[in-house]
Amino acid sequence: MKIQEEIVLIEMINERDDPLKLWIEPWCEELELPQGASWRMTGIGVDTRTCMVTIEFHDEVVVIHGVPEALMRLYADEKLIWECFEPFELPGFN
Numbered sequence: 378m379k380i381q382e383e384i385v386l387i388e389m390i391n392e393r394d395d396p397l398k399l400w401i402e403p404w405c406e407e408l409e410l411p412q413g414a415s416w417r418m419t420g421i422g423v424d425t426r427t428c429m430v431t432i433e434f435h436d437e438v439v440v441i442h443g444v445p446e447a448l449m450r451l452y453a454d455e456k457l458i459w460e461c462f463e464p465f466e467l468p469g470f471n
Contacts, residue, residue: 381422383450386430387441388417398438403445404461414454420447 391397391410399408399416410416418430423444431442443449443461451459 383419383421384423386418386420386423386444387432388415389439390415399451400438400440401449401451401459402440402442404443404449406459408451408459410453416451416453416458418443419450419452420444421450422447 391412391414394412396412397410399410400406401408418441420430420443424446430444433440433442449461450457
């Protein structure tokens with residue numbers, strides 16, 4: 378069931394001593410989150426039965442594989458810092 382309201386998909390805090398690089402796929406976005414920053418990713422138009430956001434943790438970067446058919450937003454300390462402009466479909470994704 379597609380939900381048109383904004384729902385929270387992930388919430389995290391950068392507890393490292395350094396800024397954290399964040400890659401958002403499949404949009405090929407790279408962001409840097411300061412030490413101590415809290416952030417959350419939301420989705421609009423997410424199918425709540427099949428939505429899966431995958432997170433990869435590496436030494437210097439966190440990679441989030443979002444939901445391409447939804448409007449995704451990233452907030453840092455309650456401030457909107459990134460959003461995809463429009464959802465898109467990836468062949469073979471669904």
